[in-house]
Amino acid sequence: MNVRTLPLPKERQETRGGTLDWLDWLLAAVCAIGFVVALYAAFVYAPTEAVQGDVQRIFYFHVSLAWLAYLAFFVVFLGSVVYLWKRSEWWDTVARCSAEIGVVLTTLVLITGSLWGRPIWGTWWTWDARLTTTLILWAIYVVYLMLRAYSSDRMRGARYGAILGIIGFADVPIVQMSVVWWRTLHPQPVIEEGALPPQMLIAFMISLVVFTVFYVFLMRVRVRIEWLKEEIAQLQESEG
């Protein structure tokens, strides 16, 4: 079975020859302005935290990135399930692109967390439950990308990726539970409990929204690039 012999799906015909459309430009503009606003909110608008001082301001980005990383991996899971169910190439591409972005986000979460941990905990890294879970999450999706790269056949890679996308996501709660039992040090979430002062909450929300828009923008561009790559491959094949 070869993917090249399949007819072009409808979604692809719309993107044929396309680069960035007006929606992409709009999202890019929202991100460009939004990041400036988010930086202002985090560094100027939000009050300085009493105990940790200015160091705490990394929180707005660190937690936003972490939420988005989870969103990205949920999209991988969703795309994997729909791919196995409907065999839609589009969902497979979405899953793979989301995994790439999720790995980048998780890497940034680990780096920002490390930068925050050094002055507050006095160490770059600690084997606390949340940190350990995030690290394992990162490892699972790096392996996901390797698996995709090492699968010689396109369809087979898509199926294997989908299986790992499902197994990996199902593993996260159990990993979380096992390492929580193992040990814990990371601050408990303060956002749901309403313990955060309103100005800090606003600064956080701005950051979260901007990063979410940025994720959507990245996904749109990344999926488009994949389609164009497929299209080029198909054209090259038909040329001989």
Added chain:
Amino acid sequence: MNGWLGQVSALLWKDLLTELRTRELLGGMALFAFLVLLTFNFAFDLRIDNVGSVAPGILWVAFSFAGILGLGRSFVQEKDRGAMDGLLVAPVDRAAIYLAKFLGNLFFMLVVEAIALPVFTMFFNFGIATPALALVIFLGTAGFAAVGTLFAAMAANTRARDVMLPLLVFPICVPVIIASVAATSLVIDGGTLTNHLGWLEMLAAFDLIFGILCFVVFEFVVEE
């Protein structure tokens, strides 16, 4: 249903018979487990006063490394000799193939562990064999083999398959390793059954969830 179980037992018997005749797997796995134990002895300079604290970790590293070795062979040998195509063409349920392979891998790992544990006891003068430990080892190995069997089937069809298998198995099996090592420590410390009930429950939950999940998605691995 009888026919289905018959398929499973026929496939399992085939693997056991192959092993009985070729003796490729068990000897290698057991020797490798022994060499891992030997390496740890030099790495940590094990003595009677420190062996208790590192024993659970050493045992599970030896078990899982030897397990990976066995898992890697279970589908590669089918593929190398073109037997996988025969299996897939045969009127056999795909899930039966998974179950038979899982049971075979579980069996080989348990045999190796049954050899490695007395060897460990003998060389390090450290007796830890109890019924509670047997339960921990069984539950931990079952979870490892359930996930490992699925990924072994996948890895056999990728480039760099020997590299892919451990990379796939170890991150997913982190809960198995944590829970097994923790439960083994508790057994060594002489805790009562209620002490490590939580870890045993976690292992059982992992086995159940991933056993079913891998069983269900296996047909997607071999469809072609």
